[in-house]
Structure formats: C-alpha cells, structure tokens
Amino acid sequence: MHQIHLEQFEGPLDLLLQLIEKNKLHITEISLAKITDQYLDYIEQADDLASAEVADFLLIASKLIYLKSKYLLPDLATEAEEEVGDLERQLKIYREYYEASKAINRMFLDKKHYSYERLNPYKFDLPQEFRPPKNVDTNAMAKAFIFVLSRIEHLVNLPKAVIARAISISEKIEEIKSLIKERVHMNFKEWLEKKDKMEVVVGFLALLELVKQKEIIVKQDELFGELNIEKNNN
Amino acid sequence: MKEEKLSIIESLLLAVGRPLSLKELGSFLSIDEGDWPEIVDALKAKHNQASSGIHVAVNNRQIQLVTNPDNGKILQQYFKDELTGELTKPSVETLTIIAYRQPISKEELEQIRGVNCSLILRNLLIRGLIEANEDKDNLATTYSVTMDFLRHLGIATVADLPEYAKLSSDENLAKLLDNTADEENK
Numbered sequence: 483m484h485q486i487h488l489e490q491f492e493g494p495l496d497l498l499l500q501l502i503e504k505n506k507l508h509i510t511e512i513s514l515a516k517i518t519d520q521y522l523d524y525i526e527q528a529d530d531l532a533s534a535e536v537a538d539f540l541l542i543a544s545k546l547i548y549l550k551s552k553y554l555l556p557d558l559a560t561e562a563e564e565e566v567g568d569l570e571r572q573l574k575i576y577r578e579y580y581e582a583s584k585a586i587n588r589m590f591l592d593k594k595h596y597s598y599e600r601l602n603p604y605k606f607d608l609p610q611e612f613r614p615p616k617n618v619d620t621n622a623m624a625k626a627f628i629f630v631l632s633r634i635e636h637l638v639n640l641p642k643a644v645i646a647r648a649i650s651i652s653e654k655i656e657e658i659k660s661l662i663k664e665r666v667h668m669n670f671k672e673w674l675e676k677k678d679k680m681e682v683v684v685g686f687l688a689l690l691e692l693v694k695q696k697e698i699i700v701k702q703d704e705l706f707g708e709l710n711i712e713k714n715n716n
Numbered sequence: 717m718k719e720e721k722l723s724i725i726e727s728l729l730l731a732v733g734r735p736l737s738l739k740e741l742g743s744f745l746s747i748d749e750g751d752w753p754e755i756v757d758a759l760k761a762k763h764n765q766a767s768s769g770i771h772v773a774v775n776n777r778q779i780q781l782v783t784n785p786d787n788g789k790i791l792q793q794y795f796k797d798e799l800t801g802e803l804t805k806p807s808v809e810t811l812t813i814i815a816y817r818q819p820i821s822k823e824e825l826e827q828i829r830g831v832n833c834s835l836i837l838r839n840l841l842i843r844g845l846i847e848a849n850e851d852k853d854n855l856a857t858t859y860s861v862t863m864d865f866l867r868h869l870g871i872a873t874v875a876d877l878p879e880y881a882k883l884s885s886d887e888n889l890a891k892l893l894d895n896t897a898d899e900e901n902k
Contacts, residue, residue: 492805492806492809492829492831493806493829493830493831494830494831495829495830495831496831535831535832537832538830538831538832542830572827572828572830575828575889576828576829576830578883578889579809579812579813579816579828579883580809582812582816582877582878582879582883583808583809583811583812583813585878586808586811586812586815586869586877587803587808589869589870589871590801590803590808590868590869591802592870593788593789593792594788594789595785595786595788595869595870596785596788596789596791596792596867596868596870597771597773597782597783597784597785597788597866597867597870598782598783598788598791598795598867599733599734599780599781599782599783599863599867600730600733600734600781602733629852632855633855
C-alpha cells in the first residue's frame with residue numbers, strides 16, 4: 483500500500499480522481515466500489531483535516547461504502563439510491579473542470595499574453611468629510627436593516643442534514659470498534675435499539691465494512707435471527 | 717444615433733480607465749437593455765483585432781478598455797513589471813469553475829468540487845480575482861471572475877476560454893459526459 487499524504491488532495495473528489503488514475507480505471511460505479519478501501523485508508527491516516535473538510539470527505543466515504551455494499555449485496559436497495567447514484571456523474575463533471583484548470587493555469591502563467599488596464603484610473607476627488615448619500619433617510623435605513631436580518635435568516639436556516647449524515651457512518655464504525663473492545667461481543671438489535679431508520683441503515687453499512695476489514699465476526703443462527711457481533715482475534 | 721453613443725461609450729471608457737458597468741452606462745446614456753449585445757459586439761469588432769493596440773474586455777456586465785494582450789511582453793519591459801502570481805491548485809480549480817459557470821453560487825461550486833469552498837472564495841476575493849454579486853431579489857450571492865483575471869489570461873471575455881461552449885452549460889456537459897461514457901464502454 484502506497485503512503486500518500488493527504489495534504490496534496492484538494493478535496494474528496496480530487497482524492498477519488500487520483501485513486502482512479504493510479505489504479506488505471508475508468509470512472510464507473512464498479513471502479514468506485516473497488517477503490518473504497520484505499521479511500522478509507524487515506525482518510526483514516528489523515529488526522530489534520532479541518533472539521534469542515536472531514537464532513538465532505540466522509541460524505542463521499544458513505545456514498546462509496548453504499549456503492550460497495552450494493553455490489554456485495556445486489557438485492558439491497560434503499561431510498562439512498564438516487565443520492566448515491568450521482569457520484570459517478572459528479573466525479574466525471576469534476577474531471578472535466580479539473581482538466582480545464584490545467585489549460586487555465588498555463589494561460590495564467592504565460593506572461594507574454596497579458597493585457598494592461600489604464601494605470602491611473604480617473605477618480606472623483608472628494609473632500610474628506612461626512613457626506614451621507616442624499617437618498618438616505620430613516621426609512622431607507624430601516625429597509626437596509628430588514629434586508630440584513632433577512633440575510634441572516636437565510637444563513638441560519640441552512641440545511642444541516644448533509645453534515646449529520648456524513649459523520650454518522652464513520653462514527654458508527656468507531657462506535658462498533660470501541661463497543662466490541664469493551665464488551666467482547668454484543669448483538670445488533672440491542673446496539674441499535676431506539677435508533678431511527680437511517681441510523682440502522684448506516685449502522686448496518688458500517689457493520690458490513692468492518693466485516694470486510696476483518697475487524698469483527700458476525701454470527702447469525704437462523705434466517706432473520708439475532709446478529710451477534712464479536713471481535714476478530716486472528 | 718447608435719454611432720454617436722458608441723463614440724461616447726468609447727470616450728468614457730478611455731477617460732475613466734476602470735471597468736464601467738453596463739447598468740451605469742445604460743442609465744447615464746439612456747441605452748435600452750436589449751441594445752447592449754449589438755453595442756458590445758460593435759465595440760469588440762472595432763477593437764479586438766491584431767492591428768489594434770486597444771482592446772475591449774467584457775465581463776460580468778462590465779466593460780473596460782485594455783491593451784492588446786499580444787503586446788503584453790513589450791509593455792512589461794517598458795514598465796519593468798514583474799508579474800507575480802502563481803496560483804495554488806485549489807485556486808486554479810475554483811477559478812476555472814467560476815470562469816466557465818459564472819455567475820455561480822457557492823452551493824453549485826461546492827457541488828462540483830465536492831468540498832467546502834468558503835476559505836478559498838475569501839482568498840480569491842481578497843486577491844481581486846473574483847467578485848461577489850448580490851441578487852437583492854432572492855438574497856443569493858453569486859461569484860464571477862474579475863476583469864483583472866481576464867487581463868491576466870489575456871482574453872477579452874470568458875467566452876474566449878478553451879472549450880467554453882462545452883463546459884459552460886449543463887446541457888452540453890451532459891452530452892459530453894454521455895459521449896465519454898460511450899468511449900469508455902467500447
């Protein structure tokens with residue numbers, strides 16, 4: 483496994499693109515499923531990601547894990563399908579602009595081809611004093627303030643769902659790992675009691691990923707029976 | 717009538733030097749919104765050719781007189797100008813997307829880059845490579861590249877960028893992606 487420092491990635495899509503290219507793959511859902519482990523390894527190694535970026539990296543991680551589980555369990559279909567299905571497309575669009583940015587950079591660095599503007603633009607020479615614009619009165623100020631308030635409202639009501647969802651898969655992986663360490667074994671139902679549907683789905687995906695990574699062993703005695711989780715000591 | 721306005725616009729642009737917004741010019745010279753494409757095309761046709769020392773740059777509903785980009789090297793010698801400005805990889809990437817898709821919202825930009833762009837947008841704003849436009853009707857902020865950026869690249873408008881038609885609209889991009897997918901499946 484190559485060690486790649488994460489600082490050189492400008493975001494999760496950049497990382498994905500480099501992994502795809504390093505593995506000489508085309509951008510398809512199957513390729514994305516194939517590089518899931520490498521992607522997870524890289525984000526695990528990166529401890530110095532800014533929190534805003536962690537969410538972005540984990541959102542893509544959750545989409546990858548979902549894609550992968552889809553290939554492991556073809557019958558698994560959840561409502562997340564539409565949201566995840568666009569990852570391949572998103573990466574292709576990103577690649578188009580990534581390629582275009584190389585040409586832009588060449589143009590930017592080509593200093594022979596450059597336009598000057600007029601060096602001393604005409605300026606109004608105004609005396610330094612308090613000169614409120616003529617159309618400012620108390621009404622205008624009240625309007626301006628209402629405008630400011632309405633902008634804040636727009637910011638306050640930004641959707642938070644994306645971030646919440648992005649964090650939960652990696653949290654679940656960590657949660658299972660630490661619970662298993664503490665308790666040696668536990669069962670799935672008990673663990674997810676009182677959790678909502680999304681958390682159960684995410685928890686199950688996390689479980690599949692840990693089984694794949696050979697961190698845990700899951701036993702089930704009968705169809706639809708209890709899932710018993712144990713640490714893999716080998 | 718139009719000839720006369722064309723002449724006034726040219727004189728104003730020369731005298732003022734900095735970019736003038738079409739809105740400001742329009743209200744000052746009573747020019748109808750619908751007449752702008754024709755006026756801008758006429759100005760570009762007159763100036764933007766190899767034999768002219770003065771070119772017209774148009775961006776984000778602003779217009780400015782600039783020097784012929786092909787003379788850049790000689791002007792640099794005259795001004796003994798060291799044009800600094802390497803761009804970091806994320807800067808180029810973000811500028812590229814803004815240039816092709818302007819005016820673009822932060823959300824749309826982040827959707828394409830897949831990563832939070834607040835910091836990078838702030839840096840580009842401070843360096844004067846992009847500008848923020850606020851739409852008062854729906855409170856949305858969009859971003860466009862600046863005239864300074866165009867001058868750096870030596871182009872008169874973003875439409876002069878390589879493969880502009882292809883990368884500037886969702887529809888063309890969708891078609892493009894379908895073609896790439898076909899090639900990959902062969």
